[in-house]
Amino acid sequence: MTNEERDDYWKTQSSLSTVSATTPTYAEACDILGYDRLHPTPFASEWQKSQVATETPDVPTATNADDDDGPRNQEADDAASQVIKKQGAEVLLLNGWQVTGVAWAMSQENLPIRGGMIADDCGTGKTIIMLTVILEQYRKAQFDYTQGAKGPWKPTLVIAPPHVVDVWFQEVQRFFSSELEIWRFYETKDKVTNATMRARTLPSTAAALVNWLDDKCPPGSPRSCAKIIVTAYETFTLRTLMEKAGGKAKGMSVNYSLALDYSLLAPPQPSAMCSILTVVCSESGPACSGSECRRRGY
Amino acid sequence: MVQNVDDGAIEIMDDEETMGSNELDPSKEYYSLLNSKIGRVVLDEAHKIRNPQTKVAEAVRQLKPKGPQSGLAEMIIHLVTATPMMNRGADFVGYLSMFWCDELDVDVAESYGDFEFDPYDETHVPEHTEIYQTGGELDFDRYQLPLWRLNPSTFAAAMNTKDAEGRCLNAYKTLRAVIPIIMLRRTQASVLEVNGEWVRIGDSIPPYRICTVELKWDNAVQFVEYNRLFQGYIEYLTSGQAPSKRERVFMVPGFGKGKRGVRGNAGTRSFGIYRILTIMTFNLGLHTMLMRTGRRNLVADVHQWYDKFADKGMSYYFDLTKPDRTLPLYADRFSMALYLCKDSPKLKYLAKLMGEICLDEKNPRRTIIFSDGPMALWNIEGFLSVCAQTIVSPPPHLLPCLVRRVY
Numbered sequence: 001m002t003n004e005e006r007d008d009y010w011k012t013q014s015s016l017s018t019v020s021a022t023t024p025t026y027a028e029a030c031d032i033l034g035y036d037r038l039h040p041t042p043f044a045s046e047w048q049k050s051q052v053a054t055e056t057p058d059v060p061t062a063t064n065a066d067d068d069d070g071p072r073n074q075e076a077d078d079a080a081s082q083v084i085k086k087q088g089a090e091v092l093l094l095n096g097w098q099v100t101g102v103a104w105a106m107s108q109e110n111l112p113i114r115g116g117m118i119a120d121d122c123g124t125g126k127t128i129i130m131l132t133v134i135l136e137q138y139r140k141a142q143f144d145y146t147q148g149a150k151g152p153w154k155p156t157l158v159i160a161p162p163h164v165v166d167v168w169f170q171e172v173q174r175f176f177s178s179e180l181e182i183w184r185f186y187e188t189k190d191k192v193t194n195a196t197m198r199a200r201t202l203p204s205t206a207a208a209l210v211n212w213l214d215d216k217c218p219p220g221s222p223r224s225c226a227k228i229i230v231t232a233y234e235t236f237t238l239r240t241l242m243e244k245a246g247g248k249a250k251g252m253s254v255n256y257s258l259a260l261d262y263s264l265l266a267p268p269q270p271s272a273m274c275s276i277l278t279v280v281c282s283e284s285g286p287a288c289s290g291s292e293c294r295r296r297g298y
Numbered sequence: 299m300v301q302n303v304d305d306g307a308i309e310i311m312d313d314e315e316t317m318g319s320n321e322l323d324p325s326k327e328y329y330s331l332l333n334s335k336i337g338r339v340v341l342d343e344a345h346k347i348r349n350p351q352t353k354v355a356e357a358v359r360q361l362k363p364k365g366p367q368s369g370l371a372e373m374i375i376h377l378v379t380a381t382p383m384m385n386r387g388a389d390f391v392g393y394l395s396m397f398w399c400d401e402l403d404v405d406v407a408e409s410y411g412d413f414e415f416d417p418y419d420e421t422h423v424p425e426h427t428e429i430y431q432t433g434g435e436l437d438f439d440r441y442q443l444p445l446w447r448l449n450p451s452t453f454a455a456a457m458n459t460k461d462a463e464g465r466c467l468n469a470y471k472t473l474r475a476v477i478p479i480i481m482l483r484r485t486q487a488s489v490l491e492v493n494g495e496w497v498r499i500g501d502s503i504p505p506y507r508i509c510t511v512e513l514k515w516d517n518a519v520q521f522v523e524y525n526r527l528f529q530g531y532i533e534y535l536t537s538g539q540a541p542s543k544r545e546r547v548f549m550v551p552g553f554g555k556g557k558r559g560v561r562g563n564a565g566t567r568s569f570g571i572y573r574i575l576t577i578m579t580f581n582l583g584l585h586t587m588l589m590r591t592g593r594r595n596l597v598a599d600v601h602q603w604y605d606k607f608a609d610k611g612m613s614y615y616f617d618l619t620k621p622d623r624t625l626p627l628y629a630d631r632f633s634m635a636l637y638l639c640k641d642s643p644k645l646k647y648l649a650k651l652m653g654e655i656c657l658d659e660k661n662p663r664r665t666i667i668f669s670d671g672p673m674a675l676w677n678i679e680g681f682l683s684v685c686a687q688t689i690v691s692p693p694p695h696l697l698p699c700l701v702r703r704v705y
Contacts (some may be wrong), residue, residue, distance in 0.1 A: 005509075013500060014487035019477045026492045027366040037493055096492035097499050105376060105484050109338075112445060114398040115345065115375040119382040121484040123503050126621055130340050133376070135336070154337025159358065167654070168342070206331040213335050225337065233354050234345055241357040258581050296526045 021104060029103035033136065040094045042132055043178075047091050086214060092175040094132065101129040127171055130158075134228060135176055141185065141222040143213070144295050152219030155227035162186075162232040169230060184229035185209060185239070202229065206240040325587060328353075336373060336486045341465035344377035345394070350391040350450070357391060382481060383426040387473050388457055394450040397480065447476050511645040520582060520641060527578055527585065535571055573671065580674045587618045588673075610680040612638060627640035631684055638681045645681050 023029065028039045040049045094102070101118060106114035134156050141153050158168055165186050171183040173196070183204050184192075184201045192198040202209055209229075217224040321330070339358060341347060347355045349468075363372045375396050383389050446452070456472040484490075486500030513519040578585035591599075605610035613627055616637065628634040639645035649666075655663050669675045679689055 010487060010498075010500070011483060018483050018485055018488070019474055019481075020483040021481060022477050023482065026490060095499075095502055096490055096497055097488070101492065102402060102483060107326055108376075109374050112399075113371065113480065115377070116399060117377040117382060117393060117481040118534075119481050121485045121499070122380045124484065124486075124499060126380070127342070128377060130378055132370070134338070134340075152337075154335065156308055156338040156340065157332075157336045157343060157361070158340045160341075164342055179468065199430045210331050210335065210436075211331075217335075229336075234320075237357040240330045240332050241353055243327050244332065261343065 011149055011253075017103065018120075018250075023100040023104040024107075026100055029100045032106075033099065035094075035216055037101060040096070042094070042098045042135055043091050046178075047093070050091050090174060091129070094128070095125065098125050098129050098132070101126075102132045105129060105133045108214065109133075109137070119259040120195055128256055129166065131132050131171060131180070132175055134225075137182060138222070138225040140293045145222040150220065151222070151223040151224075153221060154221050155213070155217050155224050155229055158230040160235055162235070165230050165232050166197075169200070173229060180228060182228045185229050186235055197199065204239065206242075209240075320354060322351050322353055322356055328356050328360060330357060332361055332589060334361075334363035334372070336361050338374040338376070340376045340378060341396075342378050344379040344393065345381050345384050345389070347377075348384065350392040350395040355395070358396065358397070382483070387398065387469050388454065390473065390476065391450045391454050394448050394453055394476070397684075398448055398450055445479065447472075462565040511647060513647055517644055523582060524578070527582075528575070531571055531575055564678060576671060577673055580644055581677055583615070583619045583638075583641040584673055584677060587615060590618045590667070600676050603676060608633075610683050612680040612684055615677070615680065631686060633683065635684045638677075642677075645677070648678065649685060650680070652682065656687060 006258075019020075023030065027037065027236055029035075030040060033040075033042075035041065036044060066173060076220055097120070101120065105118060106118060118129060120126050120129075141151075145151075160168055165184065169182055169184060178257055182200065185204075187201060188204045189198055189201045192201050202212060317427065338363060341358065347358065349355065358375075361373060376395065377393055382393070453472060453476060457469045484499055486503070487498065489496050489498050491497070515524060572589065574585065577588065603614055605611070607613040615631070616627055629639060635649070639649060652665065654666055667678060669678055675691075679691055683689055
């Protein structure tokens with residue numbers, strides 16, 4: 001890519017206007033999460049160990065979250081988050097914007113709306129942000145538990161398109177398997193060929209899932225927070241959404257007549273009412289025209 | 299109906315079409331067995347629930363604990379998507395309906411008045427230094443977020459109103475008022491300060507590049523030949539009449555076979571003409587070949603060509619297009635490749651590009667090539683294999699064009 005092409009690329013990118021929530025700064029976010037500013041990672045002790053183990057200088061050590069020459073370019077998956085590979089164990093290093101994203105998402109959970117939207121560009125690691133949020137909240141729950149809090153603690157449900165379900169599964173197994181547990185509420189056990197995935201596939205009916213949740217995820221245990229159930233939109237809807245048999249139409253839980261009135265968005269047209277008024281008015285005098293009616297909002 | 303779904307039928311791949319037919323029946327009442335069992339929901343590719351009146355959106359809403367709530371809602375929802383507004387700003391109604399609970403509302407009349415702010419007045423955007431304390435908690439006393447703006451009904455109404463001059467500026471203002479409360483969006487061009495340095499996000503991840511390349515004909519001969527063919531076909535396209543038999547140098551699909559081709563399938567409706575135009579723009583040699591075979595480029599034909607000779611049928615191409623019948627086949631790859639791309643600037647450009655990408659000594663990469671139509675695909679594949687590149691192509695039965703018999 002020539003320099004001119006590169007400049008053009010960034011010109012186009014920055015001309016796309018963005019409106020966004022404001023996040024804490026990187027330094028603030030690191031303080032909030034308790035991360036090291038040079039090596040922001042949720043797995044600080046593992047990171048330390050991998051550093052001690054890699055005393056030899058020729059092993060690439062990421063010195064900064066935005067270091068371009070770090071151990072990147074391994075695979076497309078690794079592109080947005082640095083991965084230190086040492087003796088089979090992978091330690092996740094977050095990038096700067098991911099740290100601020102995590103801090104923002106965690107603060108959104110404290111708002112009365114309980115949550116938010118992360119709409120970062122493709123490839124910037126939104127999945128990693130969400131998983132780190134889940135991990136941090138799990139640690140918080142554990143801390144609360146030692147302080148005598150009683151919960152309730154409940155698992156996390158991830159709903160994704162079918163082709164992304166296994167991506168979530170693999171991301172958790174790869175980076176977060178030491179603390180988080182992921183279960184698939186997708187497909188049936190006998191159809192899964194991969195042994196790891198088969199062991200982590202839940203029964204396929206909602207009733208069985210409820211039994212499983214009651215059994216394995218008691219609200220009094222902070223360990224419930226560490227469980228992630230991943231499913232696909234259509235599968236989840238078909239399996240869990242029930243119609244009340246013989247239920248009277250009490251209306252849906254949401255009842256905005258959302259059908260947006262597109263006539264309002266169209267250029268102003270004299271409506272039938274307006275034209276009738278025009279006719280009536282024109283007999284009384286020329287002062288009241290159709291446009292006058294329109295301006296008055298008839 | 300939903301309760302009786304067989305297990306085997308459940309792993310349906312959901313796509314946009316099935317979601318569209320998935321509308322809620324307003325005469326029914328729904329419930330979910332998982333109600334209040336889930337603490338946090340993460341919706342990946344959340345634009346799938348941008349329409350709140352679908353069963354999918356209802357299935358998520360039904361997870362929320364029912365009954366009187368005090369203070370915070372008990373279920374956390376995170377939406378994750380890279381394309382929050384796919385079609386229009388009103389898509390936000392679907393997202394807002396996920397977060398909304400009626401306790402957040404204030405007097406509606408008051409809230410309508412508040413939408414009349416200047417969109418460029420940034421005072422409504424909370425300053426992070428003011429609302430975040432070092433402990434990580436939001437300080438509500440210092441700054442009260444206008445959460446009533448997230449009411450989907452108010453939002454939809456405000457999106458629909460117009461200003462005095464009939465413009466839809468209110469929609470713009472409304473979005474600017476709502477987005478800073480719930481949505482975090484950083485693009486590749488966003489910058490942030492990390493340890494005293496300003497970092498652009500896109501610099502840290504491999505960039506992608508989309509470019510359109512304009513190619514010209516290499517020489518006047520090609521240009522004249524292309525123009526001649528083009529004018530011939532354009533006449534048919536505009537008038538629907540084939541050139542008279544004496545002038546007809548082109549084989550037009552459907553012509554010369556009674557009136558079958560003319561009726562209902564002539565002029566601009568003739569798919570075959572577009573196909574031929576596409577093919578000859580790709581490679582003039584392919585047009586010559588098509589004329590000399592006297593066949594329409596049916597998919598089945600092209601797939602037979604693959605097997606004609608060991609070089610993926612490129613010798614067949616040579617046989618049919620060679621200017622002199624006595625010309626022997628080239629014996630080396632280089633001359634053959636030169637011959638193959640002599641009438642096609644696109645193939646030449648492709649060869650150069652593949653050389654840069656795939657044969658890069660430091661960082662050789664793989665490439666995916668998409669092409670429309672089996673003939674062009676066959677040509678590309680054969681050409682690149684003559685250029686000694688390794689090619690993996692999908693088996694023919696997977697090609698959608700073969701399945702649908704469009705080409």
